[in-house]
Amino acid sequence: AWINHDVYLKCLQSQNSNSISKVAYTPKNSSFSSILLSSEQNLRPASTAPLKPTLILTPFHESHIQAAIYCAKKQGIQIRVRSGGHDYEGLSYTSPSKHPFVIVDLRNFSSISIDTESSTAWIQGGATLGELYHKIAEKSKTLAFAAGVCPTVGVGGHFSGGGYGMMSRKFGLAVDHIIDAKIIDVNGRILDRQSMGEDLFWAIRGGGGGTFGIIIAWKVELLPVPEIITVFNLTKTLDQNATQLLHKWQYIADKIDPNLLIRPRITNVNSSQNGKITLQATFNSLFLGGVDELLSVMNRSFPELSLVKEDCTEMSWIESILFFAGFATSESVDVLLSRIPLGIAYFKGKSDFVKQPISENGLEAIWKRMLEEVDGLVEMEFSPYGGRLSEISEYATPFPHRAGNIYMLHYGAVWGSSSESEEKLTWIRRLYSYMASYVSSSPREAYVNYRDLDLGENNDGNHPSYKVASIWGTKYFKNNFERLVHIKTEVDPSDFFRNEQSIPPFSS
Ligand code: FDA
Known part of the structure; x- marks a missing residue:
């Protein structure tokens, strides 16, 4: 056509x-x-x-x-x-x-207005996380927001799907702090929380972007942080017991002090000893407090990591945003205003949720699969649960992955040319299928913000059938899928706003 x-x-x-x-x-x-x-x-x-x-x-x-x-x-x-x-x-x-x-x-549509008196912000739907963090820090040293790590991610998509970040154990997800919104619906009406009603307001806080209308602004509550926080990125190779440390991490990740979030990331690297490909684990960590308090928490709960003061840096919250985005903390915070993506490559990602620790043997068998891929970058990221994230009911927002999870897994493959795509996709799909016995099942849960069309697609991007959509819909939303379908049927019965994984109305 x-x-x-x-x-x-x-x-x-x-x-x-x-x-x-x-x-x-x-x-x-x-x-x-x-x-x-x-x-x-x-x-x-x-x-x-x-x-x-x-x-x-x-x-x-x-x-x-x-x-x-x-x-x-x-x-x-x-x-x-x-x-x-x-x-x-x-x-x-x-x-x-x-x-x-x-x-x-x-x-x-990217203007942001911060009201420090009420600790709230209105953020237009096209703003990036970097712009938001920058604006907050300009106004206050002790207010912050809990959302993703990458500064060029947009609030339009990110807040529509959840929003996990380095303070999620303390505060939960971005969607847990949205208090109002403005949306343009299929009839061109501009609605706020009051005029859209609580059902639609619920649906847009996690039901995935592109389904219910066009979000033109979000209102969020800002969150209190100390003036000084502490970060560390500690890397351990397999020879330095990375596997044993990761194994132990699974027993403390969701239970440790909620001011602390330790997010390990396993990647492949060339060994400095023999040039062969090996794996390393980097423990990316943020603690909402000073270094001495952090060391005592670590000594109590995770002494195996042998964290020492020299591994840690005290800084402001906004400097920690630079730190986790990979910038030097001496860099001007204005780098957060750039909308140009930090890395551009061919990429495929997938997600899983883990409810039982994986044994050391199990981890070693997984590493074997990771090492099958030799010339691109592969990663597994372990995002811990517990704290506020697990306290919120799975029905409070469409994002259903709450209590009962120890961590969320992210698999990623990055490569440099389209000729490699098929091989990399085959590799990541094989790893995903191997992982089935270690992760959630019935449904095998997935995070909508780590969108994955391998989980299923609406009919050629056209009007989806309820049955087809429920395959991936229950993975992303579990029992909330049904309520999302009801709300979609109310607000957009002709299914005008749709994509390959949007929520269908009942009629289709
Ligand atoms: P984009 O503009 O592509 O939109 C995504 C979806 O939402 C599309 O369907 C789009 O149509 C729809 N949409 C966008 N704006 C809308 C609006 N105003 N109204 C209605 N629908 C709208 N996630 C996480 O939780 N924590 C993290 O730390 C990270 N880190 C991260 C790093 C990098 C490099 C990438 C590529 C992704 C992440 N993510 C993430 C995942 C991220 O949350 C997810 O990709 C978001 O949907 C991206 O939102 P954008 O607005 O940038 O995407």
């Missing part, structure tokens, strides 16, 4: 006199490609996408978005909304199906 972009553009102009042409890009426009790919952090989706968007709109006014929805409905084309563009499968700017679409790119 070929759609003439001029027809769509004319419709936009007739709907909206508010200089909309200045923010509409068709393939004829010389900056079309650079805008299309500017926030692309993963080269894989675009390399296989069958169609480019008909048009990209970078609205700076709500009426532009309303016009985009009206005209897309009129012409029967889809809308993809993009905030930070970090969707693992690129669903905010590509479509694996052959259905024509336009992109509403919210880069100009």
